[in-house]
Amino acid sequence: MHKFLEATAGQHMTRTVKTVARDTTMRELQKMFDEDDFNYYPVREGEDIVGVVSNFDFLKCFAFNPGRMVPAYDELLSRTVAEVMTPEFIYVDPATKLTRVLQLMVDHRMKSVPVLDAEQRLVGIISRGDIMRTLTERA
Structure with missing residues (x-):
């Protein structure tokens, strides 16, 4: 268990991360969720990560109440990611x-967390699966 306690996000993150642009449509996003079997994408604008979009954000488009047409x-x-993304998000270095990372995931009910370097550039993503694998390997 001691080996797990010393493990870091940088050692166990997924380094190749798919991102989406702010102008990605919900139709395109739905296709990406289906093809990639992901539940979360960082939203990129140029070199910056300006938010995150999850399959939950996608589904919020379809939640209606009696007062809403x-x-x-x-x-x-046809709506865009910019309309549904979460612009304030938790990340780790x-x-x-x-x-x-595990405590953040539990406290905020997150499945994945972006990993940003000192210049706030995306260098990876760490998921529940990454942590579970590491716990199994190192415990």
Whole structure:
């Protein structure tokens, strides 16, 4: 267990990360979720990460209440990531201990966390699966 306590996000993160642009449509995002089997993408604008979008954010487009008109399905799928993304998000740096990443995931009910370097550039993503694998390997 001691080996797990010393493990960091940078050691166990996924380094190749797919991102989406702010102008990605819900239709394109839905296709990406289906093809990649991901539940979360960082949103990139140039070299900066300006938010995150999850399959939960996608589904929020379709949540209605009695006081809200239901738009046409095509209209909903034409919306952009910028309209539904979460602009304020939690991230970690590569030196963050996995125990801290795990606590953030539990406290905020997150499945993945972006890993940003000192210049706030995306260098990876750490998921629940990454932590579970590491716990199994190092415990």
